[in-house]
């Protein structure tokens with residue numbers, strides 16, 4: 179696996195996601211774990227990386243989803 183490439187199973191749709199650690203952006207981070215937002219299809223995930231860029235936690239960013247379709 180290429181360096182900096184992470185694998186995770188999407189907690190929403192259960193598909194495999196390969197994503198690249200945004201190392202340039204993380205250089206500016208002073209406090210870890212640092213949240214990295216990943217857009218996957220129509221949902222967003224927040225991955226928390228520790229100072230070694232290891233995945234510390236993953237959560238579904240429920241507050242970021244796009245507006246609901248009209249019902250009825």
Ligand SMILES: [Zn+2]
Pocket residue numbers: 188189190191192193218219221
């Ligand atoms: Zn997904």
